[in-house]
Amino acid sequence: MGPAPRRVQVSRRSVLAVVLAWSVAVLYVAQVHVPKNVLSLPGQKQVRSTVANVAPQGWAFFTKSPRDVEVLPYRRTTDGDWTSLALTPHSSPRNAFGLDRASRSQGIEISLLLNPAEKREWKECEENDLAGCLTDARSSRKVKNPSPEPTVCGRVALVQEKPVPWAWRDLVHGRTTPERYLAMDVTC
Numbered sequence: 001m002g003p004a005p006r007r008v009q010v011s012r013r014s015v016l017a018v019v020l021a022w023s024v025a026v027l028y029v030a031q032v033h034v035p036k037n038v039l040s041l042p043g044q045k046q047v048r049s050t051v052a053n054v055a056p057q058g059w060a061f062f063t064k065s066p067r068d069v070e071v072l073p074y075r076r077t078t079d080g081d082w083t084s085l086a087l088t089p090h091s092s093p094r095n096a097f098g099l100d101r102a103s104r105s106q107g108i109e110i111s112l113l114l115n116p117a118e119k120r121e122w123k124e125c126e127e128n129d130l131a132g133c134l135t136d137a138r139s140s141r142k143v144k145n146p147s148p149e150p151t152v153c154g155r156v157a158l159v160q161e162k163p164v165p166w167a168w169r170d171l172v173h174g175r176t177t178p179e180r181y182l183a184m185d186v187t188c
Helices: 012-033 044-054 093-098 102-114
Strands: 070-076 082-084 142-144 154-163 176-187
Touching: 012 044, 070 102, 102 154, 102 176
Parallel strands: 142 176
Antiparallel strands: 070 082, 070 154, 154 176
């Protein structure tokens, strides 16, 4: 057996001082980056530029606005109904709670399908529900899906949907309302 490992003695006062210093630093970083509020730290205005340069926080990198519109794929079934092809939400059990990344690549696939489309090919939705919006959906173009593992094939409609504002959640049935769509025949 070798010699026993050496232990370093650290006083509680030293640990408390380090924890306190880091807490103050984190508090200043957070306070500089959150919107104006009732809390004001001493010297906050003077350290704002230093904190922003030393610890820039781009919260938008980690989050997406819940008010952003989304383009979701739907396929026409043989009986004329429209069924969702979306692999989201990413955290669902079918996506192994986020470990299966196929749902992330579907957004890129949809972008590739939209790339050749022109603005005039989009049709405005007259109805606030998906079925009403896609009642007269006619294919505007034929597209070959360039994705190596395609998930959007057949007669599809790419629908731009806007989330229903939280304040209106009890006034409508769905969580989104369709704004416009692009119908196409996609070969895989």
